[in-house]
Amino acid sequence: MKAFKKNAGWLALFLAIVLCISVLYEPHGLKAFFYPYFKNIHYQWILFKTRDYDEIETEHFMIRYHANDDIAKLVAEAAEENYSAICKMFHYYPEQKTTVIVYDDAQQMMKNINLSKEKPPMGAYLASTIQILSPELWISDKGNMRSIFLEEGPMVHEFTHLLVDDLAKNNYPLWLTEGIALYQEYVQTGYEWGKNLSYSEEPYTIAQLMNEFHELDEMLAYKRSFEIVRAIAEEKGFESLNQLIRALGEGKSLKQASIQVLGAPIEAVYE
Numbered sequence: 564m565k566a567f568k569k570n571a572g573w574l575a576l577f578l579a580i581v582l583c584i585s586v587l588y589e590p591h592g593l594k595a596f597f598y599p600y601f602k603n604i605h606y607q608w609i610l611f612k613t614r615d616y617d618e619i620e621t622e623h624f625m626i627r628y629h630a631n632d633d634i635a636k637l638v639a640e641a642a643e644e645n646y647s648a649i650c651k652m653f654h655y656y657p658e659q660k661t662t663v664i665v666y667d668d669a670q671q672m673m674k675n676i677n678l679s680k681e682k683p684p685m686g687a688y689l690a691s692t693i694q695i696l697s698p699e700l701w702i703s704d705k706g707n708m709r710s711i712f713l714e715e716g717p718m719v720h721e722f723t724h725l726l727v728d729d730l731a732k733n734n735y736p737l738w739l740t741e742g743i744a745l746y747q748e749y750v751q752t753g754y755e756w757g758k759n760l761s762y763s764e765e766p767y768t769i770a771q772l773m774n775e776f777h778e779l780d781e782m783l784a785y786k787r788s789f790e791i792v793r794a795i796a797e798e799k800g801f802e803s804l805n806q807l808i809r810a811l812g813e814g815k816s817l818k819q820a821s822i823q824v825l826g827a828p829i830e831a832v833y834e
């Protein structure tokens with residue numbers, strides 16, 4: 564027993580040293596390693612909170628809803644519509660069906676995604692789930708609801724966030740995942756974010772996007788993120804973005820990942 568205690572002590576010391584070295588050597592690596600476990604706990608909690616919702620199932624999605632059945636079917640259609648094309652671009656197909664939660668109550672949605680904004684978003688990605696506001700609440704043209712939701716709805720955008728999060732394991736700056744999500748919207752639906760917006764001053768730098776994304780003008784910060792991602796995709800191919808997010812998922816910093824994939828830090832190439 565004594566020998567066991569002594570050995571256990573050495574083992575604990577050894578593990579502590581390994582942990583310290585790995586944190587010092589690659590702090591993002593540890594974050595990326597543990598993230599899927601924390602995410603799964605959060606995911607189970609979301610499922611628990613929405614356990615009394617109605618549910619329909621498609622080939623790749625579980626739609627939970629309180630809205631009417633037609634809305635759930637429309638969300639299911641939109642979810643499946645671009646699924647294959649998006650997954651193909653990332654060479655990645657989630658193992659489990661993706662849970663989509665449709666809210667017919669904006670306040671409930673804001674509460675469930677811990678958001679305190681004045682205006683609820685059309686959709687949000689949270690811990691392997693896509694949370695969306697019923698299109699009935701933001702599309703006033705009821706006669707054209709289907710086509711408007713398919714063209715302008717949040718499914719492509721939020722599903723892209725899910726794929727990026729799975730692959731980069733939460734080890735990515737917000738501007739990068741927003742840029743990639745907007746780029747997928749552009750590729751899949753032709754919608755070009757901020758096309759008619761212009762900068763009154765110089766476009767934001769990557770350092771600004773990196774460090775103060777929430778303090779910047781939201782529309783222009785998204786526009787700039789989209790432009791940078793689009794430039795990378797068009798000049799180096801979408802494959803380079805695939806490699807970049809996978810390198811982040813291995814625990815590399817954005818600087819290390821971009822030197823590996825783009826040959827230089829991202830700000831040196833795209834500013």
Ligand SMILES: [Zn+2]
Pocket residue numbers: 720724740741744
């Ligand atoms: Zn987004």
